Amino acid sequence: MHKELSVIIPIYNEEKNIGPLYERVKKVVGDLSSSHELLFVNDGSRDRSLELIKELARKDDAVRYINFSRNFGHQIAVTAGLDACSGNHIAIIDADLQDPPELIADMRKKMQEGYEVVYARRRKRQGETFLKKYTAKVFYRTLAKITSVNIPLDTGDFRIMDRKIVDVLKHMPEQQKFLRGQIAWAGFRQTYIEYDRDQRHAGETGYTYKKMIRFALDGITGFSNLPLKFATFAGFFVSGVTFLISLYALYARFVSKDYVPGWTSLILAVLFIGGVQLISIGIIGEYISRLSANIRKRPLYIIEDSNIGPEK
Ligand code: UDP
Ligand code: MG
Numbered sequence: 001m002h003k004e005l006s007v008i009i010p011i012y013n014e015e016k017n018i019g020p021l022y023e024r025v026k027k028v029v030g031d032l033s034s035s036h037e038l039l040f041v042n043d044g045s046r047d048r049s050l051e052l053i054k055e056l057a058r059k060d061d062a063v064r065y066i067n068f069s070r071n072f073g074h075q076i077a078v079t080a081g082l083d084a085c086s087g088n089h090i091a092i093i094d095a096d097l098q099d100p101p102e103l104i105a106d107m108r109k110k111m112q113e114g115y116e117v118v119y120a121r122r123r124k125r126q127g128e129t130f131l132k133k134y135t136a137k138v139f140y141r142t143l144a145k146i147t148s149v150n151i152p153l154d155t156g157d158f159r160i161m162d163r164k165i166v167d168v169l170k171h172m173p174e175q176q177k178f179l180r181g182q183i184a185w186a187g188f189r190q191t192y193i194e195y196d197r198d199q200r201h202a203g204e205t206g207y208t209y210k211k212m213i214r215f216a217l218d219g220i221t222g223f224s225n226l227p228l229k230f231a232t233f234a235g236f237f238v239s240g241v242t243f244l245i246s247l248y249a250l251y252a253r254f255v256s257k258d259y260v261p262g263w264t265s266l267i268l269a270v271l272f273i274g275g276v277q278l279i280s281i282g283i284i285g286e287y288i289s290r291l292s293a294n295i296r297k298r299p300l301y302i303i304e305d306s307n308i309g310p311e312k
Contacts, residue, residue: 004035006087007104010077011040014095015047016202022056022063024101025093032108039064039308041081043206044071057307069302073211075177075218076301078157082166084308091160092179097201098125099158106193107160116188119152119159119180120195127199132212139216147223151184152192164188175293175300176218185223221290228287231280238276245269 007025011018022038029036040053042065050067057063066080078092089111091104099120107118125133140153157179168186169179184190207215220227245265252258 001086003037003085003087004033005029005089005091005108006037006039006081006085007091007093008039008041008078008081008085009093009095010043010074010081011045011049011053011095012043012071012074012077012206013045013047013049014203015045015049015052017096017200018049018052018056020201021095021097021101024097025104026060026062028101028104032105037062037064037085037087039066039081039085041065041077042067043073043077044068064306064308066306066308067304069304072301074206075157075179075215078179079169079177080301080303082169084306085166088163089160090163090166092157094156094158096203096205098198099156100195100198103158103193103195104160110191110193111160111162114189115191116162116165117159117183117190118161119155119183119190119192121152121192122154122156122197123194125197135212139219143216143219143223146220146226147181149181149185149223151181151219151223152190155180155192159183162188173294174222175298176222176290177300178215178219178222181219181223217286218290221286227283231283234276234280238273242269242273 007029009021009025014021018040025038029038038056038060040056040063042050042053050065053063053065057065064084066084068077068080072080081092082090089108091107093099093101093104103120107120110118125136137154140151140155143151144153161183165183165186165188169182172182174182249262
């Protein structure tokens, strides 16, 4: 059955947050429309998250859930939610209450001015490490510089959007999801509201640095070919410099004859060229690994169980 409003909530070890989150989201969403669903995607949590979600589902039929067979990652969890949701308007929110659920009402109101996407842009972020905030800041700015798509700065996936956008996303089968980029790519009318990001209500972040780096590389490789071109630029640059050095070497050897056993210059040249080659191969490797993942066409996620029927 189609709903007016769906809220997608990815869950990875959030047992302490599910209760308070449910209360706050339910209140906001209930006031907005009686035709709503809260779609929890349990991304392989190892705590009591799933049990708590199932308990909510027993008490409230607006609670739907999808339970993954293992941890597939935040972007994939949201993607599964997008695939399964039925709302006309779809909101995405983190489970840790860093994104205040009350903003869903403000974003929805803004939508009524004729926007298909309203996202929430972070003015400040509290309770996160300096390193995380700083790397995120640098990342968003670099990404904006090197991509042709206008991916909004300092914006996560906390947003509300129209069904039209979700239909576009469903036709983007790439394996490496960078949803905020894909949504920006889709176009339509998009706008934002600003907010101060709260601290995590409880528990700890599920985004390890390893996951963050992979996510950042997915964003860059998914939306820019500039790094690949860097390999070419670097190749030309190094070849140019090497050409000049060889001219000088020939001159020193045959004309001025003041050559010395040039260990230093030799080792520097070898190291420099070796470095550039390795970087270039690495960049190519990042793209090729993603190409090969897309050619394998494995399903993005495996659902172990769910209370969402096939008919909807
Ligand atoms: N999450 C997930 N799978 C993961 C990591 C995180 O579904 O592998 C969920 C998590 O439960 C939360 C949201 O994604 O609802 C954002 O994660 P988190 O708060 O850990 O990231 P941070 O805010 O620190 O960037
Ligand atoms: Mg968080």
